[in-house]
Amino acid sequence: MERVKDHRYLYRREGFLYFRRGVPQDARAAFGGRHEVWVALETGDVREARHLMVKHLAEFDNCLSTVRRTKSPVAVQKQSRVPLRIEIEEAVREVLAERLARARTDYFMPEDRAAGRELVAILTHQESMIARGLDLEANAEVPLATEWAAAAIIERYGWELPTSHPDYWFLLQFVAQSQKEAVQQQRAAINGSPLQTSDDRFSREQYQSDQERRRARENNGPVSLIGLFDDYAKERKPAPATVKAYRRQVAAFVAFIGHDDAKQIQFADVVAWKQHLLTVPNAKGTVRTAKTVGETYLSALKTALKWGVENAKLKSNPAEQVRVRAPRPLKLRSKSLSDSEALTILRATLTAPPARLSAERAFARRWVPWLCAYTGRRVDEMAQLRAEDVQKRDGVWAVRITPEAGGQKNNEARIVALHPHLIEQGFVSEVSKRTGSLFYDPSRHRGGGDGNRQSKKVGQHLAEWVRDLGIVGVAPNHGWRHRFKTLAKRHRLDPTIADYIQGHAPRTEGEHYGDIEPSVTLAEIERLPAYKLSTIG
Incomplete structure (x- = not known):
């Protein structure tokens, strides 16, 4: 590559011209770690290349000036x-x-x-x-x-x-x-x-x-706190939604203390942030609960700092001993959907959906609550099912719940039998007419990272719909998981098989051994009596 005479950042290679500029050492992080920026101008004419280069020069200078105006000690101020x-x-x-x-x-x-x-x-x-x-x-x-x-x-x-x-x-x-x-x-x-x-x-x-x-x-x-979290995420590979949420909380802490140097973080900084989160209303005008502050905000910060200590980036974790103490919340009712609430939701699935509702959303209203009712699985897991995940295994109709279809908490595929009542209602027959994702249209995805899954939006839609049915005081989606446990105890399902059906981790090392076949899950699921909607009213 040869520099064009009298043009500082213009270079020629094999007849074509390039914008080429060295990145100062203090700004490389903002340029993806690159030492140089090369941009093909796709022309061999110097006059044309000069005009094309103006845009790239402006972008370069804007990025450089942004980095050097930041208060973060990680982005070191230029000191000639x-x-x-x-x-x-x-x-x-x-x-x-x-x-x-x-x-x-x-x-x-x-x-x-x-x-x-x-x-x-x-x-x-x-x-x-x-x-x-x-x-x-x-x-x-x-x-x-x-x-x-x-x-x-x-x-x-x-x-x-x-x-x-x-x-x-x-x-x-x-x-x-x-x-x-x-x-x-x-x-x-x-x-x-x-x-x-x-x-x-x-x-x-x-x-x-x-x-x-x-x-x-x-x-x-300096050691970037956000960089520590990003390195942790690359190594641990948590669920995309977790990465998105935790990184947002870490960035919130950085904004609160005014710098991004993990080495400068003090115990008092973390305590002050905790008090701020507990007392200052959020963007919605509500004060965060102690549980949210402890399990979401502080957990994200502790995770990043702990990774820094484990990888010799930091000598100590200043957030390790910070705790959120709060009185036990009043428990006014069970976390499980009651019999009447479950029947109200399931009965509503049989009503005609609004004309404006998409075919996929209408299909989700019809079947996702039933799938959750008979498996106790997370709504998000059911919402990401694909047609090929409904399959016959050893003569048993089942659903394959796999991380290949989207996010899953334990990243472990499990095959769970379908309750005969689902087959009787025509679920398998309806699925056989479809391909790909059952409850959303992937072509309508608006972009964004893996943390913005369409299946999550399906779950949010269902939660709003259940609230409109008058179900309050209980988590509209998660209540199915608690209800399944209630029914499992009521009808004496094998606890090990019930945990497997729901996607809970084995309770002992011995339970990790061996496979649980679809026929085994069917034998337990069949213990659950079919919902009789005629009992309402």
Whole structure:
């Protein structure tokens, strides 16, 4: 890639022009960790490329200025300064390593000896030009490529190094030496010669020393709290909805304390945040409950900080001992749907849906409550069922509840038999007429991350519908899970099988062993009597 004369960020490669600009070290996080930004302008005309480049320059500068205005100590404010010579050497070695890495992918071995000799001649000429430019007695100008490389390094690291400064000449010399080193290694590769370092300042030992210094700087520098959570999420891979919610709470804490350096967080900061959450109304004008603060907000913060301690990023977790103490809430009723409430909901599933309701939502109203009533599964799990998940296994009609279909708390596929009453009502027959997702249309997804699942929206719609039926004082969806447990006790279902049907984890190590076949779940589900809707009223 060759820079276009008199155009600082414009480069030409194989006839096409590119916008190329080095990213200062203090802003790389905002640019996805990149050291440089390259954008193909898809034109070979310099005049056209100049106009196209204006947009990318503005975007680059806006991003850079945003980073440098932030109060976060992780995004270090630009402090123009003269670098130490060891910093100059370290920076040039880093750029050399990047150049050689690009050469291994950008340059191909010549097809024949003639092409090889021509390429070697070009590299030899480049080497002589670099050497001549540094020879003061030769009175030759420093090659533009060397000056451009030096200018890019100065900008990349945010240095203050005018051309009149003595260390600018040191930088030019070392950049030139690195260019010679690159040429020599490329020429050796073409000739099939061993790759040797002609300057000890580019030896493997020097690169190892650079890495050690970088690690030391990282250990002494700030640690992003949000970065800790993101690293935890990459390793643990929790449900997308959990990642979305927890990251939002961590970001809320960062906004509250005014910085994103986990090393600076104090026990008092966490306590102050807790008190703020418990006393200051949220955007909806309501005060958060102690349970919400403890199990959602503080839990997210503790998770991120705990991961930092476990991975040697932090020495301690300042949130570990923070607790939310609150009086036990008054329990005015059971968490389970009552017999009459269950019958009210199930009876409503048989009524004609509003004309404006989509076919998928109407299908969800008709069948999801029944599926939850006879399995005790989470509404979200039922709402993400696909036609292929309703299948016959060993002569038993069942539903396959699998994380492949969407979010699932324990990430474990389970096959649960369908209650005969569901088959009698025609559920299997109706499903056989459909393909793909049963209760929502994937083509209507409005985008967003995995945390914005359509099945979750189905559950929210059903909850609102149940509330409109007059069911209050109990969770409209989760109440089915508590009710299944009530019925399991009432009709003496095997506790191990009942837990499996509902998706609860085994209670003992021994219960982890062996498979629970569909016929086994059917035998227990059949203990539940069919709902008789005629008993209402």
